[in-house]
Amino acid sequence: MEALSSLALSPSVAVIVTDREGLITWVNGAAQRLTGYTLDELRGLTPGSVLQWPQTASDVVARMRQAIEAKEPMACEVLNQRKDGIRYWTRL
Numbered sequence: 090m091e092a093l094s095s096l097a098l099s100p101s102v103a104v105i106v107t108d109r110e111g112l113i114t115w116v117n118g119a120a121q122r123l124t125g126y127t128l129d130e131l132r133g134l135t136p137g138s139v140l141q142w143p144q145t146a147s148d149v150v151a152r153m154r155q156a157i158e159a160k161e162p163m164a165c166e167v168l169n170q171r172k173d174g175i176r177y178w179t180r181l
Contacts (some may be wrong), residue, residue: 125172
């Protein structure tokens with residue numbers, strides 16, 4: 090648990106925490122800097138509804154959705170979009 094706490098508080102690793110329904114409950118400072126959104130702006134939304142954009146690869150989105158529904162780990166790279174419209178690659 091201590092390692093997870095250290096990761097969540099890392100200034101260089103973006104962490105987004107969701108509840109069982111996939112709604113954001115908490116983000117660390119690194120996630121706020123990366124996305125351009127504050128916790129108050131993100132709370133209650135799904136990460137995909139805020140960070141994905143129309144050209145986000147649909148096959149990657151489908152793989153993420155399947156893994157979430159199956160409660161299985163997965164890794165992928167996805168092109169997200171910041172609040173200011175700048176796009177960035179991230180590894181999940």
